[in-house]
Amino acid sequence: xxxxxxxxxxGISAVHIEHTPKISLFKTFxxxxxxxxxxxxxxxxxxxxxxxxxxxxxxxxxxxxNELIIYNxxxxxxxxxxxxxxxxxxxxxxxxxxxxxxxxxxxxxEAIEYGSGIRILAQxxxxxxxxxxxxxxxxxxxIKKIVSAxxxxxxxxxxxxxxxxxxxxxxxxxxxxxxxxxxxxxxGFRAKYIRDACDxxxxxxxxxxxxxxxxxxxxxxxxxxxxxxxxLKVASCALLFGFGKTEAFPIDVHIKRTLxxxxxEGFDYIALGKNAGIAQQYLFYHEKYKQST
DNA sequence: CTCCAGGAACTCC
DNA sequence: GGAGTTCATGGA
Numbered sequence: 222x223x224x225x226x227x228x229x230x231x232g233i234s235a236v237h238i239e240h241t242p243k244i245s246l247f248k249t250f251x252x253x254x255x256x257x258x259x260x261x262x263x264x265x266x267x268x269x270x271x272x273x274x275x276x277x278x279x280x281x282x283x284x285x286x287n288e289l290i291i292y293n294x295x296x297x298x299x300x301x302x303x304x305x306x307x308x309x310x311x312x313x314x315x316x317x318x319x320x321x322x323x324x325x326x327x328x329x330x331e332a333i334e335y336g337s338g339i340r341i342l343a344q345x346x347x348x349x350x351x352x353x354x355x356x357x358x359x360x361x362x363x364i365k366k367i368v369s370a371x372x373x374x375x376x377x378x379x380x381x382x383x384x385x386x387x388x389x390x391x392x393x394x395x396x397x398x399x400x401x402x403x404x405x406x407x408x409g410f411r412a413k414y415i416r417d418a419c420d421x422x423x424x425x426x427x428x429x430x431x432x433x434x435x436x437x438x439x440x441x442x443x444x445x446x447x448x449x450x451x452x453l454k455v456a457s458c459a460l461l462f463g464f465g466k467t468e469a470f471p472i473d474v475h476i477k478r479t480l481x482x483x484x485x486e487g488f489d490y491i492a493l494g495k496n497a498g499i500a501q502q503y504l505f506y507h508e509k510y511k512q513s514t
Numbered sequence: 515c516t517c518c519a520g521g522a523a524c525t526c527c
Numbered sequence: 528g529g530a531g532t533t534c535a536t537g538g539a
Binding site for chain 2: 453
């Protein structure tokens with residue numbers, strides 16, 4: 222059972238939660254699902270990650286896997302915003318054992334153990350759509366640079382400890398950008414895709430509300446694929462990370478590599494149902510970061 | 515120099 | 528309907 226205390230650090234309101242479900246902040250913010258958090262060492266904890274989410278600057282910290290410290294947060298913020306954002310209301314132990322019993326390959330088990338503690342963040346739908354359009358044929362450090370450039374140019378400033386951060390711009394803010402202005406942010410051919418996403422979301426050809434309410438996954442994919450620059454993989458990432466549609470199984474170069482290498486007989490992600498996205502994240506993290514053959 | 519990065523559109527046959 | 532090519536950028 223969680224044990225929660227509020228406190229202040231350097232005049233900043235904070236929350237300390239003990240006995241949390243297992244979570245690894247390092248893996249969660251290092252696994253390539255989120256482009257807006259950076260490692261810090263401000264408050265003397267073993268792991269600290271700061272960034273903007275839900276329109277405010279926040280620092281998540283921990284010293285072990287069953288603990289969480291949140292700076293610039295009240296107890297109420299934790300219960301109403303951050304607990305959900307960090308997916309701490311979901312039973313990952315059960316998900317992990319369900320994955321293991323569906324996919325019996327030893328490699329699946331190894332990937333789960335290696336990625337243990339990863340949580341799929343509940344990020345904003347709109348932010349995810351744009352971020353994963355940027356992600357195509359791109360690498361994570363440069364994706365982060367481009368996304369933060371977008372925020373600095375079009376998002377609202379947020380002040381924290383004498384520094385200025387920027388929120389991810391709302392649709393109407395980003396929609397002011399011309400293709401030429403976007404191109405200046407070094408996103409290359411993706412500029413016209415961002416412009417098209419803004420156009421279709423403003424005109425109503427594409428609707429975030431539709432995606433939130435439509436239960437059929439394939440219908441959501443088709444709906445997103447109307448937008449230029451969105452194919453199956455980008456749509457799957459947006460639906461997984463931005464809409465909580467965990468039946469998504471995005472297949473990128475790393476996943477393709479790992480499926481070829483360890484599952485030559487095929488990988489039935491449909492059989493995983495709502496656990497497919499979490500299994501995918503374990504496989505991705507293992508393939509990308511574990512240094513071995 | 516070439517190759518690659520959380521791909522998709524375009525152009526051929 | 529598949530297979531190859533192109534698209535911007537920057538780091539290795």
